[in-house]
Amino acid sequence: MPEIKLAIDAMGGDNGPSIVIEAITECLKHPDSPQFLVVGQDDILQPLLQHYQIDKHPQIKVVHAEQVVEMTDKPGQALRAKQNSSMSVALQLLAKGEADAVVSGGNTGALMAKAYFQLKTLPGVLRPALMAALPNQQGGRSYLLDLGANASCDSETLFQFGVMGSVAAQTVEHIRSPRVALLNMGEEEIKGNDVVKNAASRLSESEHVNYTGFVEGNHLFSGKADVIVCDGFVGNIALKSCEGLATLIFEQLKSALMSHWMYRWFFRFLQKRTEKSWDRLKPDHYNGASLIGLRGVVIKSHGSASAKAFASAIRQAITEAQEQLPERIKDRVESVLLEQQ
Structure with missing residues (x-):
């Protein structure tokens, strides 16, 4: 090579x-x-x-x-x-x-x-998309796109994001048939605006995409989908909200653990026992968004x-x-x- x-x-x-x-x-x-x-x-x-x-x-x-x-x-x-x-x-x-x-x-x-x-x-x-990997509960990674390259998208653009994200998951993660989902306000077919519903229709009809339906925001890290598609406005807010929550949890946990020597000792003991899990969740490992x-x-x-x-x-x-x-x-x-x- x-x-x-x-x-x-x-x-x-x-x-x-x-x-x-x-x-x-x-x-x-x-x-x-x-x-x-x-x-x-x-x-x-x-x-x-x-x-x-x-x-x-x-x-x-x-x-x-x-x-x-x-x-x-x-x-x-x-x-x-x-x-x-x-x-x-x-x-x-x-x-x-x-x-x-x-x-x-x-x-x-x-x-x-x-x-x-x-x-x-x-x-x-039609348009490039900004895509990043997120850790999931299945021990792997899920791809989220778009993260801000396009504030608003039509259904055809969202469909193409699903296609491109699927190829990325196949290529980088070596997943044979990546599960592609649309981020929506509910999992029911009647939920969402016309753009999301039309994109769902396009994805479900395509032989080139393993479309599995809608997912809600609380499933971003669940591993229910390998590729999660949304417009850049929604994606950027979702990602920044997750980053903000992670920072809050870390700071609150740090404050509580540093308040007493026994807590500090317990934290060091726990960190050693769960080193691999902590390591997988470090943001450093997920830095780098692709402009696909x-x-x-x-x-x-x-x-x-x-x-x-x-x-x-x-x-x-x-x-x-x-x-x-x-x-x-x-x-x-x-x-x-x-x-x-």
Whole structure:
């Protein structure tokens, strides 16, 4: 298999290039690490590469980019005025075939806008979607999409999200026939608006999707479905609500456990006994949302990601590039379009 080349937007994110370079350093410890095209301002990156002693590493190449897309930049402004930003240059490398995937922790709106205009969508795909994995009670992962790329969607777009999510689950999770569900306000067929009902009808009629019906918000982590589809408005709120609840529970638990030495001892004992379970639930393992439906692999890391979390996004990019996920989605969408004729 040819060596994978990753274009890394080293300037994006809340924590700056130091987190990115630390994550790359960690990934380079593995014998099958990809080649990294580290994109950003050379005068900032070189000292960091020297600090981590990887400036002379054969798998590292710095690609200079003068501009930086700030987290506060509006997508339209970044698209027009920052064409030589680290984000744009990384996407250009992917568009020209000089990289196999892009990873960025930068401004989400700007990344989606730039990726859409620089890469374009796959033939037949109406809109790209932002997709992320969630841990589930069955010990696996469920994919949720869209997470904010499209605030509103028609039924055909939701149908395509189901198709693309199904291919992703097959490719990345190796699930032979992923269960696809629509996120709705109830599981009964009469529930939901016309867009969701029409999308359900389309999915149930398709031979290319294992559609299992509606799921409610309380089943996001149940494992009832391998792929959960919704529009970006609903998906973004659902995901952020889950993150907020997780933070609340953790802080409340931490406060209670730190209040007495006996509780602290019990917590350390419990943590050792359940180390694997705790490890599987760590957010670091699920960092990295895929912008699927584009003519290339683009992974969005959380802006406040740690080095360990950014490394997780890098690993996801490697997997999707190796498995040629965009090409597989393209083939499936073409089959679906033929089905409609």
